[in-house]
Amino acid sequence: MAPGPNFKDKLAGHKAVIIGGSRGIGLGVAEAFLSSGANVHIISRSQQSLDSALSILKEEYPNPELTISGSTSDVLNESEITQELLKVAPVDHIVYTAVDKRIRGPIGEVDVADAQELFGVKFWGQVGVAKAIANHDIIKPGGSYTITSGSLSIRPVPGTAVGGALNAAVNTLTKGLAIDLSPKRVRVNVVVPGFVTSTHETYSPERANAIKERGKNLLTGFVGTTEDISEAYLYLARAKYTTGTVNVVDGGALLV
Known part of the structure; x- marks a missing residue:
């Protein structure tokens, strides 16, 4: 009998670029890809944050067969981020x-002014990367963004009209990009995280207790971590039949 499908090694040997991978969810995603056997390049706006993240990752994953690298770039500078991506291309996945x-x-x-800057980083930055993917052979056919x-x-909720609108724009952007990048055979999906904690941050006893209490109101009974969120990014990298989807990972918060 032929062996069954190999799910464990689907990302082994792949190359992933994590933009914003020096902290928070991005750092968690970098850890997830490395744990799955992929090589990782992280891009950060801050050299200090980049150096700290690379130190953490190289200590956690000392396997000499894995490549862990990084560089700094400003996502608001379209030419700069495009050139940075071309330096590391071709890759299998960009997050x-x-x-x-x-x-x-x-x-x-x-x-x-603050809101416009945030739109620049979170919306137009993601558009700029998509433009680079469309115009250059940065992601291999069958890869993902x-x-x-x-x-x-x-x-x-009250006080979040602008932030909510920004994120809604990103959700719609995802569906359009899935169509526009399909000729390149690049899949596009979006992760919609709820509130999570970072496995690399230390919280005061008061803050930790508040987070624990907040978790009691979720369907899961706890607040997730960046490690939990990272599972969604791994799925979307592996799932070659999935594109144009909006993936909520929030512990069931939207249902309570």
Whole structure:
């Protein structure tokens, strides 16, 4: 009898670029790809954050068969990020998790300049990378481009109108990009994370207790971590029949 399908090694030997991979969800995604046998290149706007992330990853994954590298680039500079991607191409997967800040507060007090900057990083940055993918052979046919939104795109709460609208735009962008990049045989999907904690951050006892209490209101009974969110990015890299999808990972928060 022929052996069954090999799910464990689907990403072994692949090359993944994580834009925003020096902290938070992006760092968790880098760990997930490395754990799955993929080589990883992270792109960060900060050299200090990049150096810290590379140190963590190389200590966690000392396997000499894995390549762990990184570089700095500004996603708001279309030419710069395009050239950076061309340097590491061809790759199998690009994941975009970069975001600088969150816009919260009453609509009457919104700092429009701050909001425009956030749109630049989280929306136009993801568009710029997609443009580079469309115009150059950066991602191999059959590869994937996975971007990142947020759960306020689906159910905003008071004070989140602008942030929710931004993330909703990213969700719609995903579907359009899946169509536009299909001639390149590049799949495009978006992960919509709920609130999560970072496995590389230390929280005060008060903050840790507040997070625990918040988790009690979720269907899962706990607040997830960046490790939990990273599973969604792995799935979308592996799932070659999946494109144009919006994937909510929030512990069931939208149902309570």
